[in-house]
Amino acid sequence: xxxxxxxxxxxxxxxxxxxxESALPNIFQxxxxxxSQGAFSRIFLYGCEDTGIGLALVKELITLHSRNITVTFxxxxxxxxxCWFPTGCEHLLxxxxxxxxxxxxxxxxxxxxxxxxxxxxxxxxxxxxRDYLADLLNEFDVYRPCDDxxxxxxxxxxxxxxDLIFSGK
Numbered sequence: 001x002x003x004x005x006x007x008x009x010x011x012x013x014x015x016x017x018x019x020x021e022s023a024l025p026n027i028f029q030x031x032x033x034x035x036s037q038g039a040f041s042r043i044f045l046y047g048c049e050d051t052g053i054g055l056a057l058v059k060e061l062i063t064l065h066s067r068n069i070t071v072t073f074x075x076x077x078x079x080x081x082x083c084w085f086p087t088g089c090e091h092l093l094x095x096x097x098x099x100x101x102x103x104x105x106x107x108x109x110x111x112x113x114x115x116x117x118x119x120x121x122x123x124x125x126x127x128x129x130r131d132y133l134a135d136l137l138n139e140f141d142v143y144r145p146c147d148d149x150x151x152x153x154x155x156x157x158x159x160x161x162x163d164l165i166f167s168g169k
Contacts (some may be wrong), residue, residue: 006086006087006088007085007086007087008084008085008086008087009082009083009084009085010084010085011081011082012078012080012081012082013080013081014077014079014080014081015077017076018069018073018074018075018076018077018080019034019073019079020034020077021073021075023087024071024073024155025069027055028055028056028058028059028069029056029110030052030053030056031053031054031056032055033052034153036133040143046092051159055077055081058081062083065085067083067084067085069081069082069083069086070082070083073133076146076153079102117139117140117141117142117163118121118141118142118162118163118164119140119141119143119158119163119164120137120140120141120143120162120163120164120165120166121142121143121144121145121151121155121162121164121165121166122134122137122142122143122144122166122168123145123147123148123151123166123168124146124167124168125146125147125164126168127146129168130144130146133166140163140164141163143162147152151167
């Protein structure tokens with residue numbers, strides 16, 4: 001943290017296989033994955049194949065703070081991501097957030113504690129992805145079958161279809 005300039009610098013370094021220069025323009029696109037290219041192969045994280053949402057999510061969060069992210073790399077050695085955040089909350093666009101919320105035209109009586117929770121079905125064979133999405137959607141009734149067959153069994157127990165279905169395939 002730089003006290004004089006009142007900012008926090010976040011730097012993440014990956015000393016794995018690196019990212020090929022040709023892939024750099026696309027790495028912040030959701031679901032983008034680096035394909036095998038010579039010495040480069042698909043990126044694996046904690047023993048699981050990359051899902052392609054991590055950097056897109058990081059970019060979205062950084063953009064919400066009106067910040068940018070830089071990427072530097074040394075081929076076959078490392079990739080470094082760096083972003084700067086101001087401290088405090090003055091940089092946040094609170095007025096813009098309130099304006100967008102007010103434009104949603106939600107009547108107070110439309111939502112009540114008696115309303116049922118929405119049902120969400122998350123079908124993915126990647127347990128980490130299912131857990132991640134379930135954490136994001138924790139205010140809903142979330143069902144997490146691990147494969148297609150389990151999803152069919154889960155769907156049969158509903159009287160009607162869930163409100164939302166996420167599928168990894």
